[in-house]
Amino acid sequence: xxxxxxxxxxxxxxxxxxxxxxxxxxxxxxxxxxxxxxxxxxxxxxxxxxxxxxxxxxxxxxxxxxxxxxxxxxxxxxxxxxxxxxxxxxxxxxxxxxxxxxxxxxxxxxxxxxxxxxxxxxxxxxxxxxxxxxxxxxxxxxxxxxxxxxxxxxxxxxxxxxxxxxxxxxxxxxxxxxxxxxxxxxxxxxxxxxxxxxxx
Ligand code: GAR
Numbered sequence: 764x765x766x767x768x769x770x771x772x773x774x775x776x777x778x779x780x781x782x783x784x785x786x787x788x789x790x791x792x793x794x795x796x797x798x799x800x801x802x803x804x805x806x807x808x809x810x811x812x813x814x815x816x817x818x819x820x821x822x823x824x825x826x827x828x829x830x831x832x833x834x835x836x837x838x839x840x841x842x843x844x845x846x847x848x849x850x851x852x853x854x855x856x857x858x859x860x861x862x863x864x865x866x867x868x869x870x871x872x873x874x875x876x877x878x879x880x881x882x883x884x885x886x887x888x889x890x891x892x893x894x895x896x897x898x899x900x901x902x903x904x905x906x907x908x909x910x911x912x913x914x915x916x917x918x919x920x921x922x923x924x925x926x927x928x929x930x931x932x933x934x935x936x937x938x939x940x941x942x943x944x945x946x947x948x949x950x951x952x953x954x955x956x957x958x959x960x961x962x963x
Contacts, residue, residue, distance in 0.1 A: 764955050766947065767797040767841040769832075773883075774848025776807025778868055781940035782845060782947065783814045791947050797839050799832070807848070829854030836861065843950060845943065846905065850882050858907050865905035866950065868943050870935045872917055873901040877910025887928040887935065898922050898931060900939045902946035916946040 766786060768779045779798060785791040798811040801822045811818050817839075821831045833856065836844065846853075846867040858865065869877055871886045876898075881889070890898045899919035904912035918938045922931060 764793050764842045764951055765795045765797070765840055766791065766793045766843050766845060767799055767836065767839065768845045768847050769799045769849050770801075770805070770807040770847055771849040771851070772801045772805055773850070774805065774807045776805075776810045776848065777936060778845075778847035778939055778943050779807050780810050780814065782847070782943055783811070783816055785944045785947070787814070790944055792951065795839075797835075797841065799835065823851050829857050832857055833860055842955070843947065845947065847943070852907065852909065853905065855907055858905060863904060863954075866902055866915065866943075866946060867905050867910070867912075868939055868946075869901050869903065869910050870898075870932065870939060871901065872897070872899045872919065873903060873910055873914055877901075879909045881910065884928040884932060887931040890922060891926055891928060891931060895922050898935060900935050900942050902942055916942055916949055918942040918945075 768782055770776055770779050783796055786793040786796045797817045797819060799819045799821065800808045803820060808818060819835050821828060842864065844861060844865045871877060871890060876886050876889050897919050899917055901914050901917045903914045906912040918941065920934050920938055
């Protein structure tokens with residue numbers, strides 16, 4: 764099983780780092796991993812170099828982005844594509860060709876607080892403004908719409924009365940790393956191991 768992580772131009776890459784480290788330590792049983800990034804000059808790519816990860820650079824505003832992405836996924840024999848801090852929609856042909864094999868992480872308990880424009884501190888501020896007592900994160904299957912696919916795994920944490928968007932974001936981010944690793948492990952159990960048993 765080979766994993767690719769697609770990061771966005773604003774991504775710090777902390778979820779990417781958590782996933783790559785989990786592949787290295789064996790918590791995620793992957794035979795290889797690849798980072799796909801829009802440019803060399805973002806923090807996530809610096810971290811990916813430090814981890815000696817394979818890196819492919821393609822920019823989402825390139826007119827051939829969809830084709831190039833599919834060509835990389837095919838050439839590298841990627842089984843699962845994980846979006847981490849990638850804030851755009853993926854081209855429809857990528858979503859269709861890779862259906863059921865693309866995951867995204869969102870810093871709230873979907874279906875609440877998702878959708879177009881809901882990312883970063885806006886999500887956490889909306890949770891606080893609504894007076895929610897708990898928040899968390901969701902790993903979901905990617906579709907052609909923002910934050911709408913079936914949820915694979917969620918983790919919850921409390922919202923404290925004195926929380927700011929920043930303090931809540933930090934609490935949720937700690938959960939995100941575990942949640943993403945857990946979701947990928949679950950995906951592997953459901954798709955790779957289940958398939959093997961079925962063929963026995
Ligand atoms: C994470 O909090 C992730 O949930 C969020 O971007 C951040 C990326 O952080 N994604 C979204 O809001 C998607 N709608 P990272 O670069 O440190 O992994």
